[in-house]
Amino acid sequence: MSCASKFCQSTWKTPDVEYYTLTKLPLASKKLQDAYLTVLGKQIDELNCKKQVICSRHWQDGKRRDLDDLPAIKFTENGDRHLSNLKKEHWHCAAVLCTNSWRTKGKHLKYYRLKDIASCPEKRLAYSKVFKSKGTDFNRDFICSAHWSKGERDKKVTKNTTPVRKMQSAKRSLTEQQSEGSRKKKRRVLSYNYSNESSNVDLLQKEVDDLKEKLRGKTNEVNQLCDLVKTLEVQNETYQSQLKQFVHKTEKSTFSYKCLKNNPKQFFYITGLSVEDFDCLFACVEPDISAMVYPDCKTHQQRKLTKKTELMCFMTVCRHTLHLGIMGFMTNTSDSTQSRIFTAWAVFLSTLFDQLDLSPCPGEVLSLLPMDFYASGFKDTVLLDDCTENWIASPENYDISRTTFSSYKNHDTGKTGIWITLQSGNVH
Numbered sequence: 435m436s437c438a439s440k441f442c443q444s445t446w447k448t449p450d451v452e453y454y455t456l457t458k459l460p461l462a463s464k465k466l467q468d469a470y471l472t473v474l475g476k477q478i479d480e481l482n483c484k485k486q487v488i489c490s491r492h493w494q495d496g497k498r499r500d501l502d503d504l505p506a507i508k509f510t511e512n513g514d515r516h517l518s519n520l521k522k523e524h525w526h527c528a529a530v531l532c533t534n535s536w537r538t539k540g541k542h543l544k545y546y547r548l549k550d551i552a553s554c555p556e557k558r559l560a561y562s563k564v565f566k567s568k569g570t571d572f573n574r575d576f577i578c579s580a581h582w583s584k585g586e587r588d589k590k591v592t593k594n595t596t597p598v599r600k601m602q603s604a605k606r607s608l609t610e611q612q613s614e615g616s617r618k619k620k621r622r623v624l625s626y627n628y629s630n631e632s633s634n635v636d637l638l639q640k641e642v643d644d645l646k647e648k649l650r651g652k653t654n655e656v657n658q659l660c661d662l663v664k665t666l667e668v669q670n671e672t673y674q675s676q677l678k679q680f681v682h683k684t685e686k687s688t689f690s691y692k693c694l695k696n697n698p699k700q701f702f703y704i705t706g707l708s709v710e711d712f713d714c715l716f717a718c719v720e721p722d723i724s725a726m727v728y729p730d731c732k733t734h735q736q737r738k739l740t741k742k743t744e745l746m747c748f749m750t751v752c753r754h755t756l757h758l759g760i761m762g763f764m765t766n767t768s769d770s771t772q773s774r775i776f777t778a779w780a781v782f783l784s785t786l787f788d789q790l791d792l793s794p795c796p797g798e799v800l801s802l803l804p805m806d807f808y809a810s811g812f813k814d815t816v817l818l819d820d821c822t823e824n825w826i827a828s829p830e831n832y833d834i835s836r837t838t839f840s841s842y843k844n845h846d847t848g849k850t851g852i853w854i855t856l857q858s859g860n861v862h
Contacts, residue, residue, distance in 0.1 A: 439492065442489060453488070454487060454498055458501060473488070473508050493507065528570050528577055546577055548577060549572065690765075691740065704753070730830050747775060751776055758776060758827075780850055
C-alpha cells in the first residue's frame, strides 16, 4: 500500500501513517475534488478511486477528521529525507531544452510556479520564448532558476539558458537536415534493348488478336442469352394468360354462392329464389345460425363450405330432388358431409319457422278462394302441400335412425314439405 500522491513517498513501511480510501471522491463536491486533486497532482481520470489511497501526512493535524476535511499539504516528508527538504518543490522545468528537475543533483536550483504570471499576457509571451513550446500549462508547470543570470527569478526573464549538450544535439540535427536537403539524388538510367523490339511487338499483337477473339465469343454468348430471356418472357406472358383463363373457368364452374351470384338467371333456376330474396332469407336466419348442430360430426375444424353455400345446397336439393352424392360431386365434398348439411339445415329452418305464426286470418281463405276451386268442387280447400323425399346417411343414434328409416325404400330418408295458401302465401 502506498500513497497515490505524486509528491509523497509514504508506503506501508512508513511508521505512524494512516491511509484513507478515495471511493467517495467522484461523488463529492467540486471544491473537495479540486483540493484532493491538487494535493495528489493528478486528474480525476488518472485515479483509480476504488483501489488507491491517500495518507494522513497531507493534513496539518496528521489525521483526517471527516470527508469534508480538506488536505492542505502537497509535498510531504520522505522517510529518509530531512525536514529541511520538505519545502523544496520537486518538479521539472517546463523549458523544452532544459533537463533540470527535482532529481538534478549538485545544483542549488529553485522552482517557480507559472501560475503567478498566467494572467499577464506580456509575461506569458516572454516566458514562452524561453520555453520554446506552445503546450505549456501556466496553471500547473514550473520554471527553474537556471534561466536567470543571478540564479534566481527577477522581475523579468534576463537569460535564455539551455544546456550545452542539448544545444549541440540540436545544432547537429539541423546541420544533417540541411546537408540531406542539398544533396542531389542520382538519376536512374533506363536500359532498353532494341534487338527484341520486333519480337515483343509480335507477341503483343498476338495477345491482342486472342483477346479480340475471346471478346467476339463472349458477345455471341451475351446475344444468345438476351434472345433466351426474350423467349422466356413471351412464354411467361402466355402462361400468365392461360392461368387467368383457368382461374376464370374454375370460378365459373365452381358451385358456390360467390360464383353463382354473378349469374342471377342460373341462381334462380337452381335455388328457386332470386339473389335478393336469398340474401334476405339468410339475413333473417343469420342471428341464430350459431345454434345449428351438424349431426354425427366428430370434428370441430373450420368447415369447407360457407354458410350461404350450404343454404344454397339445401335449397337446390329440395327444389330438384337431387341425390346427395351428385351435390357432393358438384361441391367436391363427400355424401356424408352433404347428408349432415341437409339434415342440419332442415331441422334448423323447421325449428325457426315453427316460432312464426303464418296462419291466415278467419274468412281470408274463403273470401280470396279462386273460382276454379268452386267449379271443380274443392271449395273447402284451405292449404296446398308439396313434399320431397331425399336419401340421407344413417344416423348413429338408433332412436333417430328408427324415425328416419323407410321400410318401403329400405333406406334412411328425409322428407321436406312446404305448405302454402291458395294465394301463394307461405305457411310452413
